[in-house]
Amino acid sequence: MESTISTQSNLLETYKQVRSHTEYLCEPLETEDFVVQPVMDVSPLKWHLGHTTWFFETFVLKPNVTDYEEFHPKFPYLFNSYYISAGDRWTRENRGQLTRPTVKEVFSYRQHVDAAIKNYLQSNELQEEVKEVVVLGCNHEQQHQELLLYDIKRILGDNPLHPHYREDIQDVKKIDVKSEWLNVDEGIYEIGFEGDGFHFDNERGRHKIFLHEYQMASGLVTNGEFIEFIKDGGYRDHMLWLSEAWDWVNENQIKAPRYWHQEDGGEWWSYTLGGYKKVNEDDPLCHISYYEADAFARWKSCRLPTEQEWEVACNIYSPNVLKETNFVDSKQFRPIQTSDFDFFGNVWEWTSSPYTAYPYYNPPEGALGEYNGKFMVNQMVLRGGSFGTSRNHIRSTYRNFFHPHLRWMFSGIRLAKHI
Template sequence: MLKQAYETVRRRSEAICAPLKTEDYVVQPIVDVSPPKWHLGHTTWFFETFLLLPHLKGYTEFDPQYNYVFNSYYESIGARVIRTNRGNLSRPAVEDIMRYRKHVDTAMATFLEQELTTAMQALVTLGLNHEEQHQELLYTDIKYILGHNPLFPAYDKNRKDPPLLNNQPGSWLNMKAGIYEIGFNGEGFCFDNELGRHKVYLTDYRISSALVTNSEYLDFIQAGGYQDFRFWHAEGWDWVNNNQITTPMYWYNIDGQWMHYTWQGLQPLMPDAPVAHVSYYEAAAYAAWKGYRLPTEFEWEAVAPQLAWGLRWEWTESAYLPYPGFTKAPGAIGEYNGKFMINQMVLRGGSEVTSPQHSRITYRNFFHPSLRWQFTGIRLAR
């Protein structure tokens, strides 16, 4: 089962990149976007570094320089190319990285035929979930790369938009005050930041059954929401003015018609689709304009079984902090989540580009409040 899961995940990463031209693999327009070829190399480096080199007897490292090139942020593993320079890596070439993947996949096939300890199985599973995270990043980074090309080239003209999961607009779910249990519980994989199941007290609240749509967000724009400081956090208002933000990412008003960049290229704005690519600042400002607020991550998790979720990562009003009893694992693996628990906001749910079987109610995504290249959306609470 583990070997089959490995093969499935690894094939999917390369399938995501299949529509790209070779030149697309190298581009890094901003620091938050990594070149697609770097994702393919980094996810491969993870298996080589944490599994093959220490645990497969006789394994030959593909290229000793790759540890410097494809280490992302693991201080325990050594020096690395700084993040802003990933786009300067014309070498290794795409063909070299594909050979690297094949080299590691061949060795992993041998490794997975062995009798693995529980710890080794857990590390393989973490590696697969790590690659699934990068699959979502591949999609969002590719969209940014192509969506900021002045020609607005399509990623895949035959790619269909996912079916809308929204319930009828205007429907609110009532949640009673009480004590709710939060955090992962049960069998299967979770990240360490989901552990530490604990009780929280929530007062009465109401939450929208539907995500905010493009047409609803357009009302905010046309009402002057981006020009009215009253709805914005001070930091958000500075962000709007310093960066001249007037719309969600990928929105354009061309000759009076609203358009947005999609997988098929530049297309007319779909009014009923959930708004995407908004920052926490924008989400909070829209909620304030409507006279509502964003839910906390605890409110979201408590009501999630009653929601249709999974098209957008949903901003919450919760700072990314550790759960009670959180401890970091020793070594490099302990750097995975804990050291980022500052100055970030939690998002819940999933998105249309989240890998299959990679979503769960307890999943805690997190980003800085200004970021919006992910498929981030809005659900209101009050």
Template sequence: MEDMRPVSVAARFSGVREATQLLVADLGVEDMVIQSMPDVSPTKWHLAHTTWFWETFLLRSQLAGYREYSGEFNYLFNSYYNGIGARHARSERGLLSRPTLAEVMAYRAHVDEAMSRLLMLDHIAENTAIQDLVELGLAHEQQHQELILTDIKHVLSRHPFAPAAFATPTDPGITADDGPCGWVEFDGGVVETGTDGGRFHFDNEGPKHQSILTPFALADRLVSNRDYRAFIEDGGYRTAGLWLSDGWAKVQAQGWAAPLYWRDGDGGPEIFTLHGQQSLDLDAPVVHLSYYEASAFAEWSGARLPDEREWEVGASTRRSVDGRFCSPGRSAHPGATPMHRSAGAGLRQVFGDAWEWTRSAYSPYPRYRPAPGAVGEYNGKFMCGQFVLRGGSCATQPGHVRPSYRNFFPPEARWQFSGLRLAKDI
């Protein structure tokens, strides 16, 4: 009989920390110290920063007699919290040869031991504010688990021989859908999106609020590599009229001609993955697109990107948050689009596989207020110049996302597992 007892917060903390360790177990020391571009952080830095978060926001204030591991780490591993103090430049994280990886691992062990003591204290279980901080810390570390994967992928992609980060697992085969996408229609009207309570959520997911949507339709699957190759072959990267002005400038300046990691192989198109160089699966979702590329493809298709509220309405029709997420023994790359099981099956690939660009600027919901103190810098101060993505990816941890979850990146970002689903007015 299945054990239905709730998992203790101490056990969940231990599980999340162990999951981080498992992600890096096959990486070498040299892999974990490289920074291949300003947006990428070395694996070693992620391991230290997630540890710094627990030390800074919980241990220093909540565990009597806690001994700080190193006074220098508050400067080296603060990411962007002005309320905490000065910090090392993000673009120079790869220059930090010290502390060594071994010392970072010792730092993790020091903090983990202290956290295990803290989470056993009676007053922790009874303090809602502290419990909320613990939940935030768990979600924060899961976000960095995904960043570890996307960042090491970019690092290894710069190697001339395209080495694999992980061995290629054997995934169970599926019957792939290589046909055109279908459309699922929605009536629109007054809709309620966002969330107010219940299980943990980030502050940018609320408050719950109402808005009016005109009738719309969402594609029943993600855009595939096959779809996107047709866009390329039709001159998509050479047709200025398809692109937003800033996007066309990026195409010209950066020489974009295909998604990041697409390469020409001797036997046909290939793609660099966390499992090394592989043949391009035309039935799999296209990923590593910027917002500009997603927008241009939608324009070429005679469609558009969805509003994030439309996406959430569509996602809320799903009974469960299931999909291809990060999991031991599973490929760390999107999988082929599954066939419909039956007529009217609705939206597919809603969660996992690829983050879906929306046309919605990342901005606060009505009545949104950031939390007080340094922790309030987590989301609110980034609500400018970025676009919302929804749904999670093959690098996202299971159980991390939900219909209201809002990811966000600047429109030129390509190194995440970002793809798209088409939308249209009806």
């Protein structure tokens, strides 16, 4: 998605496409699916719908439309997330306590704000600063579209009925993919965003880095490779695990990736958005914490790449997003084999880099300055996007980040090693 929109009609079209995709993702759901919150990290689905709408109401309509009528005076309190500068907020862990507003009311809220945004974009000559906020809001909603899929799977995935999210997910043909090591020479490289396309503030600060010679795996770790780790006692060998990670394994009785279950006879099955299925050993591994990714890398006598190594290797070997890349646009809703190197799509790839600021990082003033910078502590960087990411939302400089114990997101592993 470009940051410099040539015309406001293009900006309006982008807005409509993004908003309609959110509702497309919601189409298979029942009303009951929208209201539950099994754990704090999962928000009720109706909250995502309200929050992304609140963003446009708060940062576009209220500051710029003098006659705008707020949909409900309490909705900002309910649907603000972490923007302290924008006002008080309902606590995150209690979002699932609220049966009201109803799902129907939240969709009415979206319709109300959509109508106001469309009228505003059609009737006014926007300053560049306002255009940038609208584009940011569209990218913000795309982030929540992916979170929506994480949360849908978390809500449905522990249900003993194993309900399908979508019935129309098709099987794909097996592809013969050969794994190899990609060499990157020692040298000075530049990373970070430059140019005119959209980017988040945490990508800014184009800067030089020095890298020793290293190798990156040409593909993602597969389910079959991880099954071998399990069979070899990987979850029981404390020598493979960081101290904090070993505590996490034992306290939570972790024995397999999220959503995996071993049935009678020893076969592994997993809940997918297409229902409960036997684990395909050739498909990319998904739903892995940083702790598990790091332990697996040690077991393989390898390591996880740094985010700098990941970005440089991606720019050398896979600078462009290919047609067959598995994003949400392909409607597979799961990791699949592709003929690409999979630097983009399929699963987010853990790196060994903590989420910190680049040189020259300077967040914007006001509430939007809280978007990224305040989270630069105790989190690890992931790169590349997933099958839940929109094709026009990703780039090699994109920095995702999560706490190391989390694994309900679409996360996987690419190995690296020193030479």
